[in-house]
Amino acid sequence: MFYRAAATLSLLALLSACGQPQEETTGDGLPETVTWSEHIAPLVYRECTPCHRPGHAGPFSLMTYQDASRRAQLLAAVTESRFMPPWPADIGYSTFVGQRHLTNAEIALFKRWAVQNAPEGDLSQAPPAPVYPEGSTLGKPDFVVKIDKPVQIPGDNEEHFWIVKIPFELPRATYLKAVEYVPGHRRIVHHMNGHLINYEPGKKRDVYGGIRHVDPLLMGYAESYQRLDLPNDDGSYPALTTSVMNYLPGMQPVVYPQGIGGWPIATKGVFLLRDIHYAASPVDTQDAAYLNLFFSPDPPERPTQEIQLGTLGISEIEPALIIPPDTIMTFRTQAMVMQDISLLTLNPHMHLLGKSYWAYAITPRSDTIPLIRIPKWDFRWQYNYTFPKMLKLPAGSTVYVEGVFDNTRNNPNNPFNPPRTVREPEGNMRTTDEMFQLIITYLPYKAGDENISLSGK
Numbered sequence: 248m249f250y251r252a253a254a255t256l257s258l259l260a261l262l263s264a265c266g267q268p269q270e271e272t273t274g275d276g277l278p279e280t281v282t283w284s285e286h287i288a289p290l291v292y293r294e295c296t297p298c299h300r301p302g303h304a305g306p307f308s309l310m311t312y313q314d315a316s317r318r319a320q321l322l323a324a325v326t327e328s329r330f331m332p333p334w335p336a337d338i339g340y341s342t343f344v345g346q347r348h349l350t351n352a353e354i355a356l357f358k359r360w361a362v363q364n365a366p367e368g369d370l371s372q373a374p375p376a377p378v379y380p381e382g383s384t385l386g387k388p389d390f391v392v393k394i395d396k397p398v399q400i401p402g403d404n405e406e407h408f409w410i411v412k413i414p415f416e417l418p419r420a421t422y423l424k425a426v427e428y429v430p431g432h433r434r435i436v437h438h439m440n441g442h443l444i445n446y447e448p449g450k451k452r453d454v455y456g457g458i459r460h461v462d463p464l465l466m467g468y469a470e471s472y473q474r475l476d477l478p479n480d481d482g483s484y485p486a487l488t489t490s491v492m493n494y495l496p497g498m499q500p501v502v503y504p505q506g507i508g509g510w511p512i513a514t515k516g517v518f519l520l521r522d523i524h525y526a527a528s529p530v531d532t533q534d535a536a537y538l539n540l541f542f543s544p545d546p547p548e549r550p551t552q553e554i555q556l557g558t559l560g561i562s563e564i565e566p567a568l569i570i571p572p573d574t575i576m577t578f579r580t581q582a583m584v585m586q587d588i589s590l591l592t593l594n595p596h597m598h599l600l601g602k603s604y605w606a607y608a609i610t611p612r613s614d615t616i617p618l619i620r621i622p623k624w625d626f627r628w629q630y631n632y633t634f635p636k637m638l639k640l641p642a643g644s645t646v647y648v649e650g651v652f653d654n655t656r657n658n659p660n661n662p663f664n665p666p667r668t669v670r671e672p673e674g675n676m677r678t679t680d681e682m683f684q685l686i687i688t689y690l691p692y693k694a695g696d697e698n699i700s701l702s703g704k
């Protein structure tokens with residue numbers, strides 16, 4: 248089980264407040280004068296400041312009028328192009344917890360505000376700047392695991408995809424309901440999928456041995472795991488609990504309702520961040536992350552299950568995932584559901600050549616159930632998409648996934664110029680290789696599941 252593919256759990260959510268109603272509109276429905284206080288601040292606080300605030304992922308803060316007004320033109324440009332807020336899934340196709348979106352009318356407000364030279368309006372009417380919780384977004388953790396040696400990131404202006412080890416010892420074995428990953432250096436931590444290794448009693452004397460990070464591209468996974476000192480003392484491999492946490496800037500982890508999901512956790516173990524994506528840094532820096540652990544006294548009543556379609560999964564990709572240079576190709580994979588299941592979270596995955604992504608299911612009665620459509624794949628924004636309520640797929644339904652890959656020069660993310668043949672490798676995965684996957688987190692269906700909210704509300 249240890250060499251299973253990278254799988255990712257879900258967990259995302261962000262509360263979105265409502266924009267304010269507008270009065271005194273002109274013929275196009277827009278207000279005569281667009282002001283920060285009345286129109287722009289509510290949108291910025293809803294859609295932008297989760298990332299654009301001091302010490303967070305956005306390259307600058309947008310918390311104040313001064314911050315935003317200096318960049319009014321840029322704000323208008325990135326909202327109009329829909330580069331920001333980043334949310335690649337088509338919200339007209341399916342709905343997910345924490346989704347971000349500006350309507351066309353809201354985008355027009357940004358534009359008019361810029362054209363009018365960013366009026367401030369009556370600051371006393373402006374909504375108060377949001378206050379974000381420090382330390383944890385989920386409440387008071389039961390236990391905090393800090394990485395004992397910060398990860399050192401060289402100032403080489405390169406992106407890094409690393410495996411990072413965070414060892415821990417707990418006073419006693421228990422059950423884990425949720426893990427919240429808190430990066431030490433938010434500006435450079437881009438995304439992270441994390442797994443749990445529990446050492447059985449007596450199998451591992453010292454969990455703190457080995458180094459803290461490796462580059463699996465340089466040495467392969469087997470060597471990487473040795474250097475991190477992951478094997479048991481007798482050289483055998485411990486089991487891996489996949490997908491216990493997941494991180495993307497600005498997203499709050501989704502915690503499934505009471506009784507759903509969760510994992511046993513031993514007294515000694517390792518959280519394995521595989522992989523973590525660090526953005527390029529021009530200066531040497533370090534990342535001292537910590538993990539907030541939330542326990543449950545009882546084993547999960549309904550442990551979640553995970554299935555992977557496509558690369559390293561249960562279903563073949565047709566044709567085989569080989570993308571010749573200068574082509575745009577479509578690949579498909581499908582799998583039938585043998586029992587009634589309830590879907591919780593989807594994790595679509597492709598690499599740099601991904602262009603678009605589409606998944607849906609067809610039931611035995613020929614009804615189509617939309618799952619997710621990503622019209623413009625963006626490697627940088629790989630969300631785990633959680634449905635607002637559990638979604639039932641009846642036995643006999645087939646899940647279809649279609650991925651389009653662009654291996655031409657017109658793809659700005661193409662890692663090769665001139666383009667080369669890119670394929671799904673048999674051994675070690677590199678970012679410049681391709682993958683085509685749908686990872687589904689689900690439960691065996693129970694009557695009433697479709698009424699169970701996953702949005703934390």
Ligand code: HEC
Nearest residue numbers: 294295297298299304305306321322325331332333496497
């Ligand atoms: C989920 C986190 C997140 C949210 C939400 C977000 N941003 Fe960003 N923003 C980023 C990151 C990260 C970058 C850096 C760009 C990159 O590397 O892709 C960025 C870059 C930008 C830039 C610079 C673009 C450039 O070309 O230099 C602007 C302007 C911007 N964001 C505006 C906004 C606005 C306006 C909103 C809300 C409508 C918003 N962002 C919401 C994370 C976010």
